[in-house]
Amino acid sequence: MTSTELLYSDPLAAATAAAAEIAQRTGVASHDVALVMGSGWVTAADALGAPAYECDAHELTGFFAPAVEGHSGKVRSYEITEGGKTLRALVFLGRTHLYEGKGMEPVVHGVRTAVKAGCKVIILTNACGGINTSFKVGQPVLIRDHISLTAASPLSGATFVDLTDLYSKRIRTIVKSEDSSLAEGVYVHWRGPTYETPAEIAMMRTMGADLVGMSTVPEAIAAHALGAEVLGISLVTNAAAGITGEKLNHEEVIAAGKAAADRMGALLKSTIPKLI
Ligand code: 8IG
Numbered sequence: 001m002t003s004t005e006l007l008y009s010d011p012l013a014a015a016t017a018a019a020a021e022i023a024q025r026t027g028v029a030s031h032d033v034a035l036v037m038g039s040g041w042v043t044a045a046d047a048l049g050a051p052a053y054e055c056d057a058h059e060l061t062g063f064f065a066p067a068v069e070g071h072s073g074k075v076r077s078y079e080i081t082e083g084g085k086t087l088r089a090l091v092f093l094g095r096t097h098l099y100e101g102k103g104m105e106p107v108v109h110g111v112r113t114a115v116k117a118g119c120k121v122i123i124l125t126n127a128c129g130g131i132n133t134s135f136k137v138g139q140p141v142l143i144r145d146h147i148s149l150t151a152a153s154p155l156s157g158a159t160f161v162d163l164t165d166l167y168s169k170r171i172r173t174i175v176k177s178e179d180s181s182l183a184e185g186v187y188v189h190w191r192g193p194t195y196e197t198p199a200e201i202a203m204m205r206t207m208g209a210d211l212v213g214m215s216t217v218p219e220a221i222a223a224h225a226l227g228a229e230v231l232g233i234s235l236v237t238n239a240a241a242g243i244t245g246e247k248l249n250h251e252e253v254i255a256a257g258k259a260a261a262d263r264m265g266a267l268l269k270s271t272i273p274k275l276i
Helices: 003-009 011-026 042-048 105-116 169-178 198-207 217-225 250-275
Strands: 033-037 053-056 074-082 085-093 121-130 140-148 183-189 211-213 229-239
Touching: 003 011, 003 105, 011 053, 011 074, 011 105, 033 042, 033 105, 033 250, 042 074, 042 085, 042 250, 074 250, 085 105, 085 250, 105 121, 105 217, 121 217, 121 250, 140 169, 140 217, 140 250, 169 229, 169 250, 183 217, 183 229, 211 229, 217 229, 229 250
Parallel strands: 033 085, 033 121, 121 229, 140 183, 183 211
Antiparallel strands: 053 074, 074 085, 121 211, 140 229
16 A cells, blocks of 8 residues: 555554654654644744754655645654753644645644654644734734634544634643733634635624634644644734735735744744643
8 A cells, every 4th residue: 555545544544654754763752742834934943943853744654745835845853942841843844735635634644643743732833814904914813713614624423522622722821921912813714725705704704703714724623633732823914805905915925924934933932842
């Protein structure tokens, strides 16, 4: 069986295999925390220092090569020492999205691998559109809850998983104690690859949404279902459709992400040791 066949036929076995490869390659039996760095967040990872290990994700069982510019498809292992504590962080630079059309398994393979590699906390970052007009471009927002407009779940079968504390209140409290200026919001998952119409954004606002993007939700559910705690951070990189009257473009997203990367990298570095 190829690595891709294993991913689709037995995704947890593929994640377990990838986790064993990470342990073997890094020489670290167990990692503590994982970060998935979305569009524009890749440079924030550099604030964590020099990685102890790095490889192309697709060298590991079940990972595909990346499809989108700004998503480099690397896996890194970092040793983070702060305040007398040392821990190991697994960082995924880039992710697979539902809009790529490969199905759900590749979308959640990274977080499943991270949990199988020992990670108890999964930090999911993304770039998103701002629906709440009090959010400015370049502003990071903690995800408090989500609305799934794809209705696509990484789970099948009679597993009725509670999602009332999906985006861990414990972790959000710690992060806000590091940076009290951080806002929170409700993230809507939109399949894409089209952005929304102005009418769809009006609908989302009426539903109680603050942020809209094409990732994070399946990964949060998959990580939570395996027992990990989840932190979601969205970087608002454009006003959602119909808010400013401007059209949306991917270059705007990349530029806003780079500008906020230093601040976010420093926040992650100081916060991570306090989460474990
Ligand atoms: I960056 O406005 C980014 N990702 N669905 N809508 C959706 N995804 C996004 C947007 C946006 N901006």
